[in-house]
Amino acid sequence: QSALTQPPSASGSPGQSVTISCTGTSSDVGAYNYVSWYQQHPGKAPKLMIYEVNKRPSGVPNRFSGSKSGNTASLTVSGLQAEDEADYYCNSYAGSNNLVFGGGTKLTVL
Amino acid sequence: QVQLVQSGAEVKKPGASVKVSCKASGYTFTSYYMYWVRQAPGQGLEWMGVINPSGESTTYAQKFEGRVTMTRDTSTSTLYMELSSLRSEDTAVYYCARDSTVANTFSFNYWGQGTLVTVSS
Numbered sequence: 001q002s003a004l005t006q007p008p009s010a011s012g013s014p015g016q017s018v019t020i021s022c023t024g025t026s027s028d029v030g031a032y033n034y035v036s037w038y039q040q041h042p043g044k045a046p047k048l049m050i051y052e053v054n055k056r057p058s059g060v061p062n063r064f065s066g067s068k069s070g071n072t073a074s075l076t077v078s079g080l081q082a083e084d085e086a087d088y089y090c091n092s093y094a095g096s097n098n099l100v101f102g103g104g105t106k107l108t109v110l
Numbered sequence: 111q112v113q114l115v116q117s118g119a120e121v122k123k124p125g126a127s128v129k130v131s132c133k134a135s136g137y138t139f140t141s142y143y144m145y146w147v148r149q150a151p152g153q154g155l156e157w158m159g160v161i162n163p164s165g166e167s168t169t170y171a172q173k174f175e176g177r178v179t180m181t182r183d184t185s186t187s188t189l190y191m192e193l194s195s196l197r198s199e200d201t202a203v204y205y206c207a208r209d210s211t212v213a214n215t216f217s218f219n220y221w222g223q224g225t226l227v228t229v230s231s
Contacts, residue, residue: 003154036217038155045224046147046155051210051217089155093216097160097169099145104154 004029004090004102011108012080020105022073022090028100030071034093037066037075041086049088050075077107085109112136114206114222121228122196130225132189132206139187140164143209145218146180146191148202156202161189163212196229203227 005023012018022029022037029035035053038046048057050066053073063078073092077084090102117131132144146158158178159170165182179192189206204225207218 034216036215038218040155045205045221046218047221048210048217048219051215051219057210057219091155091157091216098171099157099160099216101147101155101157 002100004092004100006088006090006102006105008103009106009108011110012077013110014080014082016080017076017078018080018107019074019076020088020090020107022075022092022102024071024073024092024094024100026071028071028092028094029068029073031095032093033068035066035068035073036091037064037073038089038091039084039086040089046089080109082109112208112220114208114220116204116206116222116225119226119228121230124197124229124231126196126229127192127194128196128227129190129192130204130206130227132191132222134187134189134208137208139182140184141212143214144180144182144189145207145209146178147205147207147218149205149224150199150202153202158191158204193227196227198229201227201229 033053037050040046053068054066065076088105094100113135115133145160161168161180181190206222208220210217210219
């Protein structure tokens with residue numbers, strides 16, 4: 001499977017909203033509602049932020065939201081805070097117990 | 111509390127094999143799918159494979175088919191990942207991760223601390 005496509009970078013000022021896209025195909029993102037998003041700070045393990053397209057695990061602020069349209073999923077971070085600066089990765093189920101990750105997006109809080 | 115504790119860093123020569131362990135605690139080990147994900151230095155996350163709760167079924171990413179073996183020991187709640195025929199491109203941090211729910215949502219809400227595997231002659 002090919003990796004999902006994410007923009008290499010995104011940025012926003014504190015308090016603003018930013019949306020990160022994750023584009024796949026009709027065989028992965030478009031076919032299943034199993035899209036997840038992870039936040040990773042340098043030197044740390046990834047942290048689950050969104051699963052099943054738009055569900056938030058306990059403890060994740062509601063400033064983080066997920067959505068999907070066709071073959072593209074999106075993560076929106078509202079009310080940007082300095083601690084949101086990190087790398088973000090999407091992943092999707094691709095059938096037959098296979099998964100695929102996006103290449104990652106570096107989010108900068110200006 | 112849920113914990114996944116991985117084995118320590120490894121240095122291997124090209125062509126060798128490495129076996130990384132991941133000891134789980136704080137939950138019912140036999141109820142959740144487990145995954146392995148790796149991250150090369152400065153690179154993104156790469157899914158390697160999944161093992162079902164009983165350990166009887168595995169699915170590996172096509173890229174690793176024939177080189178990777180994932181097992182789990184239910185008596186010690188430990189997960190293992192062995193990668194053979196190592197090459198320099200396998201230098202990476204290897205993570206074990208647990209599915210978010212028993213229903214297998216293909217998402218990972220608990221991660222090990224990572225194990226750095228360095229392949230160098």
